[in-house]
Amino acid sequence: MKTILEVQNLCKSFEDNQVLNNINLKVEEGEFLAIMGQSGSGKSTLLYNISGMDRPESGNVFLCGKDISKLDDEKMSEVRLDHMGFVFQHSYLLKNLSIHDNIVLPGFRSGKMPREQVNQNADILMKDTGIDSVANHDIKKVSGGQLQRAAICRALINKPEVLFGDEPTGSLNSSTTKEVMDIINDVNKDGTTVIIVTHDSKVAARADRVIFLMDGNIHAELKIGKYEDYEEKRPLREKSLNQWLEKQGF
Numbered sequence: 001m002k003t004i005l006e007v008q009n010l011c012k013s014f015e016d017n018q019v020l021n022n023i024n025l026k027v028e029e030g031e032f033l034a035i036m037g038q039s040g041s042g043k044s045t046l047l048y049n050i051s052g053m054d055r056p057e058s059g060n061v062f063l064c065g066k067d068i069s070k071l072d073d074e075k076m077s078e079v080r081l082d083h084m085g086f087v088f089q090h091s092y093l094l095k096n097l098s099i100h101d102n103i104v105l106p107g108f109r110s111g112k113m114p115r116e117q118v119n120q121n122a123d124i125l126m127k128d129t130g131i132d133s134v135a136n137h138d139i140k141k142v143s144g145g146q147l148q149r150a151a152i153c154r155a156l157i158n159k160p161e162v163l164f165g166d167e168p169t170g171s172l173n174s175s176t177t178k179e180v181m182d183i184i185n186d187v188n189k190d191g192t193t194v195i196i197v198t199h200d201s202k203v204a205a206r207a208d209r210v211i212f213l214m215d216g217n218i219h220a221e222l223k224i225g226k227y228e229d230y231e232e233k234r235p236l237r238e239k240s241l242n243q244w245l246e247k248q249g250f
């Protein structure tokens with residue numbers, strides 16, 4: 001197994017609040033990792049610091065063996081645009097653009113692929129996620145679930161190595177959460193590494209591994225294994241995760 005992301009001795013504080021205290025973490029290529037922990041435990045901070053959205057105070061972050069923790073802002077944006085995708089609790093799509101135009105925008109900005117190929121990728125992604133029928137809709141005229149699927153398409157347009165999510169289902173109801181997570185599991189099955197923060201054990205039970213943050217460190221780790229025959233194994237996965245979470249005081 002190849003390590004795609006390696007975090008070494010990562011520390012981060014905000015003034016005198018030490019939020020991350022010597023985090024060490026390795027993520028394998030193709031892995032699906034869920035990050036859990038109480039509110040304020042530093043989940044988002046960890047995600048932002050390993051994805052170059054924020055800078056560690058000390059420590060290193062390696063993406064595909066390359067130290068990205070000290071890149072200048074311009075290089076870091078390039079790495080993020082070409083190699084990482086992001087999905088947040090809210091879709092943050094641009095209001096004056098259609099669903100399709102929002103999705104292709106990072107593709108055009110990257111310049112990694114010809115525009116024709118970006119458009120083709122967008123068509124495939126929209127079809128795969130079931131939003132092709134609303135491609136030309138105004139973003140104010142589609143549902144929350146459709147918006148979040150569009151946000152996933154936008155995150156995947158440049159075929160990133162890693163898809164990061166911070167509570168990607170945080171504002172969705174349970175049936176839409178299931179639809180969006182089915183898509184994320186499919187993306188992972190196709191080889192994209194997935195790292196998401198969630199407080200929802202039903203979401204985390206779909207990951208291969210869950211880490212639990214506490215007191216600025218990885219307090220515990222649970223290996224669940226690859227998501228396969230999920231519907232059949234779902235109750236068992238959720239049960240063992242919930243038992244483990246209870247042990248962590250969650």
Ligand SMILES: Nc1ncnc2c1ncn2[C@@H]1O[C@H](COP(=O)(O)OP(=O)(O)OP(=O)(O)O)[C@@H](O)[C@H]1O
Nearest residue numbers: 014017019037038039040041042043044045046199
């Ligand atoms: N930009 C910032 N400036 C100052 N303090 C911050 C900043 N971002 C986060 N913090 C603090 O760092 C700690 C961890 O915040 P973080 O957002 O990472 O928690 P979280 O685990 O994601 O919580 P939640 O589940 O509520 O989203 C909190 O005490 C928070 O107040």
Ligand SMILES: [Mg+2]
Nearest residue numbers: 043044045166
């Ligand atoms: Mg958070």
